[in-house]
Amino acid sequence: MSSPQHQVDPREIEDVRRHVRQHKIIALGLVVGTVLTVLASRTDFHNPSINIAIAMAIACVQGFFIVGFFMHLISEKKMIYSVLVITAFFFVVQMGVTVWARSHGNEIHIQP
Amino acid sequence: MDIPYTVERRPDTGLYNAKIGVWLFLASEVMLFGALFSSYILLRVGANPGTWPHHWLDWRLGGFNTIVLITSSVTNVLAWASLKLNQWDKYRFYQGVTIFCALLFLGVKTYEYVDKFHHYEIVLKDGRIADGHIQPDETTVEKVVVEGHYVKEHAELMDVPPTVVHTKIEIPRSEIVTMQNYGPAHNNFTGLYFTMTGLHVLHIIGGILVIYMLWGPLNGMWKTDPERYTNRVEVAGLFWCFVDLVWIFIFPTLYLL
Numbered sequence: 577m578s579s580p581q582h583q584v585d586p587r588e589i590e591d592v593r594r595h596v597r598q599h600k601i602i603a604l605g606l607v608v609g610t611v612l613t614v615l616a617s618r619t620d621f622h623n624p625s626i627n628i629a630i631a632m633a634i635a636c637v638q639g640f641f642i643v644g645f646f647m648h649l650i651s652e653k654k655m656i657y658s659v660l661v662i663t664a665f666f667f668v669v670q671m672g673v674t675v676w677a678r679s680h681g682n683e684i685h686i687q688p
Numbered sequence: 689m690d691i692p693y694t695v696e697r698r699p700d701t702g703l704y705n706a707k708i709g710v711w712l713f714l715a716s717e718v719m720l721f722g723a724l725f726s727s728y729i730l731l732r733v734g735a736n737p738g739t740w741p742h743h744w745l746d747w748r749l750g751g752f753n754t755i756v757l758i759t760s761s762v763t764n765v766l767a768w769a770s771l772k773l774n775q776w777d778k779y780r781f782y783q784g785v786t787i788f789c790a791l792l793f794l795g796v797k798t799y800e801y802v803d804k805f806h807h808y809e810i811v812l813k814d815g816r817i818a819d820g821h822i823q824p825d826e827t828t829v830e831k832v833v834v835e836g837h838y839v840k841e842h843a844e845l846m847d848v849p850p851t852v853v854h855t856k857i858e859i860p861r862s863e864i865v866t867m868q869n870y871g872p873a874h875n876n877f878t879g880l881y882f883t884m885t886g887l888h889v890l891h892i893i894g895g896i897l898v899i900y901m902l903w904g905p906l907n908g909m910w911k912t913d914p915e916r917y918t919n920r921v922e923v924a925g926l927f928w929c930f931v932d933l934v935w936i937f938i939f940p941t942l943y944l945l
Contacts, residue, residue, distance in 0.1 A: 592772045599769075603762040610754045610939075614747060617944035624945075631940040638936045646765050646929045653702040656711050663715040667722050674726040678733055 602641050609638045695915045710923045714930050717891075721934050724884050728941060731876045741877045742847040744870070746800070750943035753796050754935060760789035761932040764899070764925045771918040776910065779921075783903045786928070790896040797889055804878065807870040808834060809845065812863050819845055820854060822869075832859045832867070881942055888938060891931045898924045 616630040644650040649660075693705040701708055732740055767782035803821070810818040810832065820836010827833050834857050839845055868874055872882040902921055909917040 589773060592769045596766060596769050599762055599765050603758060606758045606936075607755055610751060610758070613940050614751055614944065617747075617940065628945050631944055635937050635940050639933055642761065642929055642933045642936065646761050646932075647926050655701040655703060655708060659708075659711055659715050663718050667718055670719065670722050670726055671729075674729050677730060 598645060602645050606638050606641060609634050695913075695919060704919055706919060706923045707926075710926050714926065717930060717934075721884075721887070724880070724887070725937070725941070728880050728884070731880065735876070738843050738846060740846065741875070743850075744877065745881070745943045747943045749796055749800055750939050753793050754939050756789050756793050756796070757932045757935050760786045760793070761929050763789065764928050768918070768921050768925050771910075771914070771921055780903070783899060783921075787896060787900055787903065790892055790899075793892060794889065797885065801882075804870040804882075808832075808836075808867055809870070809874070810834065810859060810867045811865045812859065813865055814863070816840060817842060817845065818857050818859055819848070820857060823856070826858075830861060832861060832864065833857070834859070884938055884942065888931070888934055891927075891934070895924070895928045895931050899928065 613631050613634045616634065617627050619627070621627055621630075649656065691705075695704060697704055763782040763785040767779045767786060770776075770778035770782060806821050806824075808818075808820065808822050812818065817839050818834055818836060819839060820834035823833040823835060836854050836857060837852050838857070870878050872879050902917075902924060907917075909920070
């Protein structure tokens with residue numbers, strides 16, 4: 577199919593090229609993050625909670641880079657942030673209910 | 689009548705409509721997967737000590753699939769950037785790699801699922817438990833043949849050491865009390881595993897269908913309305929990155945911890 581189809585602003589071209597370089601570096605970081613997650617999960621810290629905390633922390637950092645840069649959330653409009661603040665609120669409530677279910681003497685024992 | 693704001697931005701939101709639409713959709717998706725993750729937490733924390741399985745999934749396959757999905761996210765973003773730069777051939781190449789990565793991911797997942805459905809826990813009349821992969825070619829109406837090992841207690845299966853030696857075991861059917869594969873009904877862990885990864889696989893299939901349609905059959909819009917086409921690719925890409933994001937959390941949760 578033939579190209580070009582439309583005129584591109586030279587400033588936009590430079591901007592996109594900068595983003596491409598950025599994305600390649602972040603991708604490399606995500607792969608390194610995956611390797612670190614595996615290493616953290618296989619290291620004996622004498623307390624499984626530490627393994628879980630480290631693995632989840634790395635996953636959160638990876639998630640930040642995917643949402644922030646690959647999905648361009650870091651430079652998004654206020655409207656999108658508003659939607660996501662509401663989502664975050666309900667997500668916290670959802671997880672809060674889970675934590676609450678385990679406290680206040682609500683002991684549950686589930687046989688797998 | 690034309691659909692409004694497919695390219696130009698709405699004055700009140702500052703966005704074209706499809707973009708806000710996909711973000712609203714992704715917000716609902718966060719809650720959907722959030723419910724499954726909270727179920728996982730509740731069931732895992734509530735499980736009695738020694739009853740939650742560990743290392744039942746191959747982290748090497750999960751890790752490989754993680755890198756495959758990360759690669760596909762990058763090529764997806766690069767494809768969109770290529771359209772922004774008017775580089776159609778590069779777009780076709782990068783998005784082709786995205787589709788290839790998605791198919792590779794599905795191939796590995798299929799292998800994992802088939803492996804689980806061929807993996808059996810067999811309780812014998814003498815109390816022992818045989819655990820291993822069924823050999824369909826050698827299994828008959830009189831006997832079941834598995835490549836695996838024996839354990840005395842069910843709890844021993846919760847964290848089988850990687851050093852355990854697997855041998856061919858022939859079991860007469862008359863000796864079998866129960867026999868169950870590691871499918872979704874096996875226990876809470878496999879139930880959650882198949883539900884979470886199954887839903888994720890459905891998202892992969894849905895995402896790749898959209899990306900393929902834009903890449904192939906519906907690419908004519910690039911000639912007639914390139915900016916709208918680029919926006920469609922961007923919106924599909926947002927969904928694709930979200931699918932990658934979900935996997936970034938599924939991988940350590942199910943495969944490593």
